[in-house]
Amino acid sequence: MCELYSKQDTLELRRKHIGPSCKVFFAEDPIKIVQAQRQYMFDERGDRYLDCINNVAHEVVKAAVKQMELLNTNSRFLHDNIVEYARRLVATLPEELSVCYFTNSGSEANDLALRLARQFRDHQDVITLDHAYHGHLSSLIEISPYKFRKGKDVKKAFVHVAPTPDTYRGKYREDHADPASAYADEVKEIIKEAHNNGRKIAAFIAESMQSCGGQIIPPAGYFQKVAEYVHRAGGVFIADEVQVGFGRVGKHFWSFQMHGEDFVPDIVTMGKPMGNGHPMACVVTTKEIAEAFSSSGMEYFNTYGGNPVSSAVGLAVLNIIENEDLQGNAIRVGDYLTKLLNKQKAKHTLIGEIRGIGLFIGIDLVKDRQKRTPATEEAQHIIYKMKEKRVLLSADGPHRNVLKIKPPMCFTEEDAKFMVDQLDEILTVLEEGIGAQSESVISENAPCRAKMPNEAHSLEWLDDGTLDPRENPSRKRNGLCTDKHSLLSKKLKT
């Protein structure tokens, strides 16, 4: 394959010129990808990888080229593409949501959503969910516990963190009579306390399904109840569909639509799959909120947002979703994959829960099914082993123990079968090795796992059952308790 630099040189140039905060996948042994086609990626040696990560794939070259050759300019000139795309886009949404603002990234969209919400009734406070991630901008890190709890930043006074409506690992679980109400009541309490402190709620923001937070699907009815409380407080409901929109759930085009027709967010943000790799994103809201924003007199201008090329790309994506019946595919392949994974759950005690809808699935790995202790190191081990088997997966969630499956929408049943077969093999070897069947070998001693670094690290399985000689004793404090499971060694790149 055509390379400009050897992999080693690429790595060195990257270390030299790209900010060290920009991490690569598989930090221990990063992949160099030179080509991609549908759900497959190819490295510099031509090795093919099955892609279960890229919810931002690419397949709309022709439309982009055609428009690029004709014209690209900013939205201060009239152009058909932007209005045609807006028309098509709002047709996928409830009628109330009719006004679009185009941006270049989900982050820009969420930032604008906050501005719209704050302008609406001049309230400032934001309720966000624990472990939420809404983007890399200053204003979004402030409302992203997934980020601000890792950095030096502290929670600002205008930010209120509600518990994640996680019925597997959260405060109210599947055995609770009405977890939706219980979690919504937490939001109600937050509002009450904010009011007692003289604060005013501008918005509640949540991904319709939490992605970085660990593939969490909120219980039915939760959003309706939250929206009711938030509206009563004069705030708006922002549904962040950046990662989970555009048909990924199959039955619906937008994930929030799973909650029923009686639930309509006031603002919806969207991004990633929208341009299938082309930088484009959008905020859609009601006429009322748009007019309140406009009445401030402040213009909103986004140089590239909604430009003719981006809009052409967006239209092509909508056409492909429709013409290739990608929503139908998400239902079929998603159901099939979930079935296969549930069989794996029956077989492997490391799997605590399979959850998800359509092509958005999480595998929650546990050291202990009763205690639901997150199997963080095992998850990291598995994604590296999967990579060796040429399947790209990622692990996320607050404990980084949830395998995330969110592949390109053209993923097939064969791909699903192949992926699960590889996972089966890895889990089998892993469970045999660490004796996970007895559910006691891997330490549950919390302090030993307390200092997990942010980046990916690998567990290397050694057949002879000894510690990896490369192991550096000074690193031990960050990782596993070697006394309890000397069979596992690790390499941390911190």
Place this chain on the structure above:
Amino acid sequence: MCELYSKQDTLELRRKHIGPSCKVFFAEDPIKIVQAQRQYMFDERGDRYLDCINNVAHEVVKAAVKQMELLNTNSRFLHDNIVEYARRLVATLPEELSVCYFTNSGSEANDLALRLARQFRDHQDVITLDHAYHGHLSSLIEISPYKFRKGKDVKKAFVHVAPTPDTYRGKYREDHADPASAYADEVKEIIKEAHNNGRKIAAFIAESMQSCGGQIIPPAGYFQKVAEYVHRAGGVFIADEVQVGFGRVGKHFWSFQMHGEDFVPDIVTMGKPMGNGHPMACVVTTKEIAEAFSSSGMEYFNTYGGNPVSSAVGLAVLNIIENEDLQGNAIRVGDYLTKLLNKQKAKHTLIGEIRGIGLFIGIDLVKDRQKRTPATEEAQHIIYKMKEKRVLLSADGPHRNVLKIKPPMCFTEEDAKFMVDQLDEILTVLEEGIGAQSESVISENAPCRAKMPNEAHSLEWLDDGTLDPRENPSRKRNGLCTDKHSLLSKKLKT
């Protein structure tokens, strides 16, 4: 030309589905552009316009297509394009500036620059220039007096506004012995007062030449002095090159380089022309600042930033700048254009000052050369008349009286001549009509101009010297003092 909708339908769909805060150029009679080639744009009737506005043009289709067909994915996989582009980009900068973070827009870049600056020494305050515009994100509106003074937002306590180093209209003018020191001393004073209040300066941020602020070129030596004071306070100097970078000034690749080799910003942000229309932008900084950012443990991930397609586009742009000697062209055509415009200044009293470097030029229009009263309405009138003559110009600055010339870099001497000829005709007619030669006809009564709306509006010249019958009396309070210059009529879309 191929249209999907009639212009009227396009307009209606836009009103229906695109946020009303998103303004079009020439609001009174917007242009529909369906095609563009180099410095020309074509409307739906095939009419050709000379483009003096688009510092974000488009000419790199081939590179984008080639890479799109191959692969587009995020920067968590290794790829040659991102590192090759970073290598080429930092080669245009002083050696200290070696670490890149790729984003999708100048706004994202400036937001990240603030994060880098704040993380560096854990200081929070930012010094910005009056009339500055640094982007559309929440964090940037906070430091953009150009924006926050128009909206409901108020200046935050951590923001300090220094006077714009404008030697034509500012606090210290061309007749001052040392305006650079005088303006820098203002920054020194701000720092002193901030320290007295227990505050700490994270950054000074400025465009190397202020664009929205009215094409302001800071006096030589100003940046050096400011950098010295800011460094002494533990802050960093952020040069915003989003609008003015990439060879526009001709003699240098970056505008800040005009200040000499002894001036090196700590952070440089870039965008607009970087991808010639493709959404891409970048922050470049020193190793020291990058490492401080990384040490926080917070990862920076930008889904599309530095993706293989964007990087390929960026490389193509660099090649074109070099191969077509666009910097040389900016010098040649810029000098020629400035010469022509200075001749116009000698001829037309409406022109107060011609300022600029390379293909970044401002024409400051005045009602009165002594008092330098901004000729706001005239500027609006001229850009509409220029549009009729198929030349696209914009007017900006705090008084919206500065004609901005920042055309595509392939602008020719013929284009310059054509543009100036049209301007000459319009100025001649306008000055004859309003009797500007006497420098007294148009009111200088400030309250009459106090409530200028944000958006573009037009003055329609009526040959019979009467008020436009469409004039709505209720609108008069926002516009001209009709008693003093009944020859001018106006139409305001508010």
